[in-house]
Structure formats: structure tokens, C-alpha cells
Amino acid sequence: xxxxxxxxxxxxxxxxxxxxxxxxxxxxxAVVVVPFVGIVSTSLATREQITRDGGFVLxxxxxxxxxxxxxxxxxxxxxxxxVSLFVTVAxxxxxxxxxxLLAYGLSRPRSVAHRPLLMIVLFALLFTPGIIPSYLVVxxxxxxxxxxxxxxxxxxxxxxxxxLRAFFMELPKEVIESARIDGAGDVxxxxxIILPLSKAVLAVIGLFYAVAYWNAFFSALLYLNDTxxxxxxxxxxxxxxxxxxxxxxQLGAAGVALPPQEAIQMAILVLSIxxxxxxxxxxxxxxxxxxxxxxxxx
Amino acid sequence: MSxxxxxxxxxxxxxxxxxxxxxxxxxxxxxxxxxLGNVIAFKDYQPFIxxxxxxxxxxxxxxxxxxxxxxxxxxxxxxxxxxLLQVLIVFPAPIALALLLDSLMSERLKRTVQSILYLPHFLxxxxxxxxxxxxxxxxGLLNNFLREHDLGTVSIISNPDAFLALVTGQxxxxxxxxxxILFLAAxxxxxxxxxxxSAVDGASRWRQLxxxxxxGLRSLIVLLLILRLGDALTVGFEQIVLQQQxxxxxxxxxxxxxxxxxxxxxxxxxxxxxxxxxxxxVGLLLVLGANKLAHRFGEQxxxxx
Numbered sequence: 001x002x003x004x005x006x007x008x009x010x011x012x013x014x015x016x017x018x019x020x021x022x023x024x025x026x027x028x029x030a031v032v033v034v035p036f037v038g039i040v041s042t043s044l045a046t047r048e049q050i051t052r053d054g055g056f057v058l059x060x061x062x063x064x065x066x067x068x069x070x071x072x073x074x075x076x077x078x079x080x081x082x083v084s085l086f087v088t089v090a091x092x093x094x095x096x097x098x099x100x101l102l103a104y105g106l107s108r109p110r111s112v113a114h115r116p117l118l119m120i121v122l123f124a125l126l127f128t129p130g131i132i133p134s135y136l137v138v139x140x141x142x143x144x145x146x147x148x149x150x151x152x153x154x155x156x157x158x159x160x161x162x163x164l165r166a167f168f169m170e171l172p173k174e175v176i177e178s179a180r181i182d183g184a185g186d187v188x189x190x191x192x193i194i195l196p197l198s199k200a201v202l203a204v205i206g207l208f209y210a211v212a213y214w215n216a217f218f219s220a221l222l223y224l225n226d227t228x229x230x231x232x233x234x235x236x237x238x239x240x241x242x243x244x245x246x247x248x249x250q251l252g253a254a255g256v257a258l259p260p261q262e263a264i265q266m267a268i269l270v271l272s273i274x275x276x277x278x279x280x281x282x283x284x285x286x287x288x289x290x291x292x293x294x295x296x297x298x
Numbered sequence: 299m300s301x302x303x304x305x306x307x308x309x310x311x312x313x314x315x316x317x318x319x320x321x322x323x324x325x326x327x328x329x330x331x332x333x334l335g336n337v338i339a340f341k342d343y344q345p346f347i348x349x350x351x352x353x354x355x356x357x358x359x360x361x362x363x364x365x366x367x368x369x370x371x372x373x374x375x376x377x378x379x380x381x382l383l384q385v386l387i388v389f390p391a392p393i394a395l396a397l398l399l400d401s402l403m404s405e406r407l408k409r410t411v412q413s414i415l416y417l418p419h420f421l422x423x424x425x426x427x428x429x430x431x432x433x434x435x436x437x438g439l440l441n442n443f444l445r446e447h448d449l450g451t452v453s454i455i456s457n458p459d460a461f462l463a464l465v466t467g468q469x470x471x472x473x474x475x476x477x478x479i480l481f482l483a484a485x486x487x488x489x490x491x492x493x494x495x496s497a498v499d500g501a502s503r504w505r506q507l508x509x510x511x512x513x514g515l516r517s518l519i520v521l522l523l524i525l526r527l528g529d530a531l532t533v534g535f536e537q538i539v540l541q542q543q544x545x546x547x548x549x550x551x552x553x554x555x556x557x558x559x560x561x562x563x564x565x566x567x568x569x570x571x572x573x574x575x576x577x578x579x580v581g582l583l584l585v586l587g588a589n590k591l592a593h594r595f596g597e598q599x600x601x602x603x
Contacts, residue, residue, distance in 0.1 A: 120322055
């Protein structure tokens with residue numbers, strides 16, 4: 001017989017083992033949280049403290065919003081933020097519409113042409129076209145240097161279609177059948193029955209799309225030569241990763257004392273993280289449901 | 299509904315068919331049409347002449363692969379080394395993390411830790427690279443600390459020798475937490491009576507882990523390994539492109555960056571397309587092969603026979 005107590009049959013670990021586990025998990029969380037704290041702190045810190053702390057501040061003595069004022073007063077960063085917001089909102093709307101419709105159209109295995117249409121989606125999952133052929137298609141459609149190039153090629157994600165389709169197929173058949181007996185057509189069934197029952201998974205897929213659009217960096221680098229059209233991620237690369245000096249000309253805040261570069265850089269970084277942080281908590285509780293169905297059904 | 303003609307079925311399902319049109323059109327245009335663009339792998343493609351009028355060159359563009367051009371071999375080697383590191387280090391990490399999380403007794407604590415650990419997955423590579431620069435760069439947190447304590451500094455961000463470690467660390471930071479989500483779900487589906495019965499029989503925690511927990515995760519592990527194998531020639535493209543300037547091509551060139559740098563930036567379109575095409579075909583063969591292997595071991599794999 002096991003000498004230790006058990007919970008649901010799992011033997012409870014000894015105290016040192018539990019302590020060790022706690023330390024490991026706490027360390028993992030710290031590795032994620034501390035950088036965030038440092039980034040926000042640096043963006044709010046004064047020049048003296050940034051210099052004293054060697055460029056990266058963990059906790060600001062004094063809080064200054066000068067860096068945020070500088071980047072949000074109508075220069076390069078402001079414009080890039082608006083571009084990113086536009087692409088994210090327009091892209092997510094288009095993606096959700098196309099994905100919902102496609103998943104619904106594939107949700108009845110007895111329907112006509114079901115198998116070939118499903119194969120088109122499944123094979124898109126297995127073959128990803130190369131960079132060069134994709135570029136040639138976007139170019140020959142005349143989409144270079146347009147925001148369409150950031151949206152259309154990634155508008156339908158086959159994996160999301162499969163997840164959503166699996167979810168639609170799991171919905172109780174009786175509800176749909178009884179609606180049909182009451183005279184509801186396929187359009188009414190989608191909008192009045194299926195979508196209201198799928199809010200959780202729709203929220204998760206919406207987040208996946210929105211985050212993908214917001215975070216897209218390479219598609220913009222590849223398809224947009226006009227730097228005036230650049231989204232926030234490319235501006236972030238220019239000023240934070242490549243360490244290009246950002247001056248009054250770029251910020252559009254003439255006549256104001258320029259905040260320290262480090263604070264500006266970290267403020268841009270915060271600006272690029274905030275939208276994700278705002279949406280994340282609302283969707284996060286639905287993750288397991290949304291991701292799981294896809295995993296179970298493959 | 300036995301004797302419906304095909305046309306009757308089309309009429310019955312017209313709404314469903316119509317619904318698939320936009321999505322299928324987008325997939326055909328941006329996932330299937332590009333495969334035609336691969337013809338330039340067999341041509342001397344010049345952008346100003348166009349795909350149709352560029353002269354055919356047969357298999358000449360494939361010579362870099364067959365003859366083992368040094369730059370290509372370097373990219374291939376780096377790719378395979380990074381893949382190997384990811385399978386050996388990045389792949390098991392979320393399994394261990396999921397086991398740790400699963401053993402937490404408090405549901406609320408577990409959810410809080412999960413929320414924190416999932417978060418980095420939703421940050422872009424630009425952000426992740428920028429964060430690592432703040433932590434490990436010459437003016438970053440680590441080096442400031444070392445400098446303050448007169449311990450000298452370590453060069454990590456722009457050091458070619460540290461690149462593999464850096465890339466692996468970044469992938470761990472970004473995705474190890476998120477990857478636990480599937481393993482946690484699989485763990486929650488393991489029949490608890492198995493644990494109870496084994497406890498009665500006097501099984502230790504390690505024996506429970508070995509004989510109950512890991513077998514319960516086996517199908518998922520096989521599935522994810524197959525998917526990873528199919529992507530063996532694809533390693534963090536955005537992540538690497540962002541950091542190539544700092545460490546140079548010798549340490550950081552992988553197949554995808556080779557295709558991009560050589561083709562789109564340097565204008566050697568045909569050769570790059572040839573490398574991209576071979577890479578895509580090899581990837582496909584790897585998925586199909588791995589899936590067959592999974593079937594042989596009695597697992598479900600990605601698709602069923």
C-alpha cells in the first residue's frame with residue numbers, strides 16, 4: 001500500500017517536491033512578467049534615471065508620459081498605429097465572414113460536392129506555398145503597395161475553418177432539425193441558431209485572426225515598398241530592433257524637448273502590446289474550448 | 299432521400315454551396331494559384347519580361363542543390379540544426395510544464411499561471427526580439443547587472459556563436475506556455491480511476507507517470523511530432539530575418555531566409571524558387587511518411603486511411 005495520502009488516486013508529493021514545483025512555476029511566470037514591467041517602467045522613466053540605470057529601468061522613481069505624448073502627436077508612429085488598427089479591423093471582419101461561411105458550407109457531410117470542397121481546405125493546411133510564388137501572385141494581381149496585400153493572402157486560415165466546422169458539426173442536431181420544421185431556411189439556421197450557439201469559439205477564432213493581422217510583420221516588409229504605408233510592427237523594427245534614431249521629424253512634435261530614445265522605443269513597444277493585452281483577458285477563458293475541438297477532430 | 303438527381307441536390311444545398319464560394323476562392327487564389335508560380339524554378343525569370351516570356355532553362359536552377367552550393371548547404375545545415383534543437387529541447391518543455399501545472403491543487407492558481415504563460419504566444423516576433431534585446435543586449439538588464447557588479451559583460455544578441463541558444467530561448471519563451479494547452483486537455487481526459495487503482499496497488503508517483511500519464515499523452519505527442527516533422531525544413535522565418543543583421547548569414551541563414559535574401563532581395567528568382575519548390579515537396583513527403591509511420595505504430599496520425 002502507498003504510505004502517502006492520495007487525491008483522486010494521485011499520490012500527493014512530498015513537501016520538498018511541492019516546494020520545488022512552486023519555485024519552478026514562479027520562475028517561469030517571473031520570466032514572462034518582469035520584462036513587461038521593465039518595458040512599461042522604461043517608457044515612463046525620466047532621462048536621468050534611464051542614464052543612471054544603463055538604459056533599462058525596472059521601476060521608475062518618477063513617472064513621465066512625455067514619450068507617449070511624443071509618439072502619439074501625429075508622426076510616423078501615430079500613422080503606423082492607425083494603419084495597423086485599420087488592417088486588423090478590416091482583415092478580421094473579412095476573415096470571420098469568409099471563415100464562418102466556409103465552415104457552415106462544409107458542416108453537412110451529405111451535401112453536394114462536400115468532399116472535394118473539404119479537400120481544398122485540408123490540402124491548403126498541408127501545403128504552404130513558398131515565399132516567391134506567393135509574391136508573384138500578389139504582384140500579378142496588382143496588390144503590391146496596397147493594404148489588400150496584407151489581408152487577402154491570409155484572409156482564410158484553413159486551420160480555423162477546420163476548428164469552426166468541427167464545432168458546427170458538434171452542435172445538437174435536434175435544435176437545427178426543429179428549426180427547419182418550423183420553416184427556417186439555411187440562412188436563418190446559420191444566423192439564428194448556429195452563430196448564437198458558437199459565441200465562445202467565434203471569440204477565440206476572432207482573436208487568432210486579429211492577433212495575426214496586428215502582429216504581421218513580414219507580409220508588410222515583402223509587399224509594401226512605400227514606407228508611408230508601414231504598419232506598427234515595421235516601425236517597431238526600424239526604431240527598436242534596428243535602433244534607428246527617432247527624431248522630431250519622425251514624431252511630428254516640433255518645438256518640444258525630445259524624450260530619451262529609450263523611453264520612446266519602449267513606448268512604441270508598449271503601444272504595440274496594449275491592444276493584445278486589452279482583448280486577451282476576455283477571450284482567454286474560451287481557449288480550451290476553441291482549441292480543443294480542433295485538436296480532437298483534427 | 300434516395301432518388302435525388304445531382305441537380306436536385308445542388309438546388310437543395312444551394313445556400314451551402316454559395317457560402318463556400320468566398321473562402322474557396324481565396325484559398326484557390328492564394329494557396330493553390332502560387333503553385334503555378336513555381337514554373338519560374340525552370341526559367342531564367344526576369345521581372346520586367348514577365349513569367350511567360352522569360353526563357354526556359356530546364357533544371358539549371360536546381361544545380362545549387364545537386365552540386366551543393368556552399369551558401370545553400372550552410373542554410374540547409376543551419377535549418378536542420380535548429381530543427382533538431384527544437385525537437386530535443388522545445389518539444390518536451392511544454393509536456394514538463396503541463397505536468398507541473400496539472401499537479402497544482404488550486405484551480406484558481408492554476409488558471410492564473412496559465413493566463414500568464416499563454417500570453418507571450420500572442421506577441422509578434424518583432425516584440426519578442428525587442429524584449430530579448432532589452433534583457434540580454436549590451437545595454438540590457440543582464441549586462442547592466444554584470445557591469446554594476448564588475449563582472450564584465452556577455453555578448454549574446456550580436457554573437458554568432460550564441461545565436462542557436464538565443465533562437466531556442468526565444469521560442470521557449472514565446473511558445474512553451476501556449477503549447478501546454480493541448481497537453482493539459484489531454485491530461486484532463488485521462489481516466490482518474492486508473493490512478494486510484496494504481497494507488498491501491500502501491501504505485502509510486504513515478505510509476506504512475508510512466509504507466510498512466512505518459513501513455514495517455516502518447517497519441518497527442520505522436521500527432522504533434524508528425525506535424526513538426528512536416529515542418530522540419532521550416533524554422534522561425536520572421537524570428538530569424540529580424541536578427542540576421544546582428545549575427546550575419548553564416549550563423550543565421552536558413553532555407554526560408556536563403557530563398558528570401560537570394561530571390562527577392564538579390565534577384566536570383568529562379569534559383570530561389572527552385573530551392574523553395576524542393577523544400578515544399580520534401581516537407582510534404584515528410585508529413586506523408588511520418589503519418590504512415592504513425593499508422594504502423596497503431597496511432598491515428600493527422601488523417602485516417
